[in-house]
Amino acid sequence: MEESPLHQFELQNWIPISLGGLDISINKAVVFMWIVVLVAAVLMVMAGSARKLVPGKLQSLAEMMVDFIRSMILDTMGKEGMRFFPLVATLFVFILLSNLIGLIPGSYTVTSQIIVTAVFSFVVYGLSLVMGFMLHGAKFLGILVPPGTPGWLVPLMIPIEIISQVARPVSLAVRLFANMTAGHVMLAVLFSLTIGGGLLIGWLPFAFTVAIYGLEFGIAFIQAYIFSILTCVYLGDAFHLHGHDEHAH
Amino acid sequence: MPQFESHFFSSLIFWEVVSFGILLFILYKYAFPGILSVLEEREKKIKDSLDQAERHRSEAESRLKDYEAKLSAAGKEAEAILAAAKERAQRLLDENEQRLTADAERIKGDATREIEQERRKALQDIRTQTTELALMVAEKVVQRSLTEADQRKFADEALEALSRSQQR
Numbered sequence: 497m498e499e500s501p502l503h504q505f506e507l508q509n510w511i512p513i514s515l516g517g518l519d520i521s522i523n524k525a526v527v528f529m530w531i532v533v534l535v536a537a538v539l540m541v542m543a544g545s546a547r548k549l550v551p552g553k554l555q556s557l558a559e560m561m562v563d564f565i566r567s568m569i570l571d572t573m574g575k576e577g578m579r580f581f582p583l584v585a586t587l588f589v590f591i592l593l594s595n596l597i598g599l600i601p602g603s604y605t606v607t608s609q610i611i612v613t614a615v616f617s618f619v620v621y622g623l624s625l626v627m628g629f630m631l632h633g634a635k636f637l638g639i640l641v642p643p644g645t646p647g648w649l650v651p652l653m654i655p656i657e658i659i660s661q662v663a664r665p666v667s668l669a670v671r672l673f674a675n676m677t678a679g680h681v682m683l684a685v686l687f688s689l690t691i692g693g694g695l696l697i698g699w700l701p702f703a704f705t706v707a708i709y710g711l712e713f714g715i716a717f718i719q720a721y722i723f724s725i726l727t728c729v730y731l732g733d734a735f736h737l738h739g740h741d742e743h744a745h
Numbered sequence: 746m747p748q749f750e751s752h753f754f755s756s757l758i759f760w761e762v763v764s765f766g767i768l769l770f771i772l773y774k775y776a777f778p779g780i781l782s783v784l785e786e787r788e789k790k791i792k793d794s795l796d797q798a799e800r801h802r803s804e805a806e807s808r809l810k811d812y813e814a815k816l817s818a819a820g821k822e823a824e825a826i827l828a829a830a831k832e833r834a835q836r837l838l839d840e841n842e843q844r845l846t847a848d849a850e851r852i853k854g855d856a857t858r859e860i861e862q863e864r865r866k867a868l869q870d871i872r873t874q875t876t877e878l879a880l881m882v883a884e885k886v887v888q889r890s891l892t893e894a895d896q897r898k899f900a901d902e903a904l905e906a907l908s909r910s911q912q913r
Contacts, residue, residue, distance in 0.1 A: 506747040509756075519755045526760040533768045540772050544779030549787060555780075562780045581781075582773040590768060611754045612761050677748065 501684035505608055505677065525612070528604040532593045540589065561588070565724060572728040573735055580731055583623075587616060588724040595676060595716030599709070607719075608676035610669065617668035620727045628734035638737060668726055675719050679712045872904065879903050 509521035543558030551559055565585045569577045591607055598605025606612055628636040640657040641650055686708060689701035879900050 502747055507750070507753050513756075515759070518759065519752070520759045521756045522760075523753060523756065525753070525757055529760055529764040533764045536768055537771045537776075540776035540780075544776035547779050547783050549783070549790065551783070555783075558776075558780055559784055562777065563784055566781070566784075582769060582777055585777060586765070586769045586772050589772070590765060606761075608748065609753075609757055610748045611757050615758055615761050616765075673748070677746075 501681045501688065504604075504680060504684060524604045525606055525609055528594070528597065528606050532590060532597055532606060535597070536589045536593050561585075568725055569728055572725065573732040577728065577732060577735065580728075584724050584727055584731075587620075587727060588720050591616075591672065591723050592716065592720035595720060596713075598676065598680070599712055599716060605676050605680060607672050608680060610673040613672040614665075614669040616672075616723070617665040620668070621665035621730060624730040624734040627731060628737070631735065632737050636734070636737060639733065664726075664730060668723065672719050672723055675715055679708070679715055682708055683712065875907060876900055876904065 507523040507525055509523055510527075511522040513520050513522065539554065540558055543555045546552060546555040548555060562585060565588055566578070566581065569581055569584060573580070594606040597603055598608065628639065632638075640654045640661070642653065642657070645653050683705060686701045686705040690698045690705060692698075693701060880896060883896060883899060
């Protein structure tokens with residue numbers, strides 16, 4: 497087995513399609529996006545149409561998740577943040593299911609593509625900027641000067657804050673992509689060691705594979721959670737400029 | 746890294762936006778309202794149930810207090826009734842005793858009086874009879890030798906002697 501551990505991320509165009517000069521060919525990642533959407537839609541719609549006062553398993557699970565995201569939004573953005581509930585919840589479901597489905601051997605982890613996570617993070621960050629300027633106008637530029645900054649520090653603070661703002665979407669995208677990629681690379685390396693080691697020593701990396709696989713399962717949840725809560729935080733920052741307007745808590 | 750091969754970017758971006766858009770639409774339309782409304786309904790239901798339980802509890806408490814008050818009132822009443830009954834019984838007993846004593850007293854008095862009367866009557870009878878007898882005897886003895894006054898004087902003396910002997 498002399499296969500590169502990065503081989504699993506390689507894509508081939510299965511069905512070449514072009515839309516007005518734009519290459520929108522179907523590849524493995526695209527198919528798994530569809531699978532994620534299908535699974536998410538079926539599960540959530542089934543859970544949503546059960547509507548029993550005493551929920552079944554699926555309904556409880558979906559309710560637990562919805563309640564979790566709802567309290568996350570209420571904690572970070574307050575009540576008016578609930579208008580972003582569909583976006584944040586869908587992001588959470590999409591990322592969580594991408595991560596989890598990606599753990600099935602032979603499948604593809606959609607979120608291990610930097611461009612996929614980058615689209616999410618730039619959409620979220622762009623939305624927070626649009627919201628901020630819509631709600632606060634030019635005053636939203638004040639986000640670059642944290643409250644309590646002495647006047648002589650302002651010229652220094654503005655570049656620093658610009659960097660921190662730019663780092664937001666970049667880190668958001670890279671965090672998810674890197675976590676997913678690293679986990680899968682590690683699993684691939686350990687597994688190739690298992691195969692290469694044979695029976696005599698192969699059990700050791702294999703045990704690690706199992707352990708890391710369990711860890712990856714937790715990371716799938718944690719990364720989905722981190723992505724959603726940072727989405728809430730960034731959108732919340734746009735709402736409550738410096739956190740001292742009437743919605744501050 | 747294969748993830749940085751930019752010739753897949755356009756299709757990935759396109760399909761990501763499309764897929765995510767579809768998922769967002771489906772969940773927004775068919776999943777979230779149901780789940781959120783069920784959650785809210787359940788929250789309301791739980792809150793209502795708790796409120797109701799609280800209401801029932803306070804109701805039960807006040808009812809318990811009522812019953813306790815009633816119970817103690819009934820106890821007091823029973824005590825009062827018992828005391829009254831005892832008192833009445835005592836009174837009746839006393840009254841009866843008094844009446845019986847009085848009756849006995851009266852009967853005894855009556856009897857004493859009657860006996861006294863009878864005694865007096867008997868004495869009177871004896872006196873008259875004795876007087877007549879003495880007179881007869883005296884008449885026979887003296888044969889008209891005595892005056893009426895003498896006769897009476899003798900008779901009185903005889904009676905005196907008789908009553909003295911009787912009193913002994």
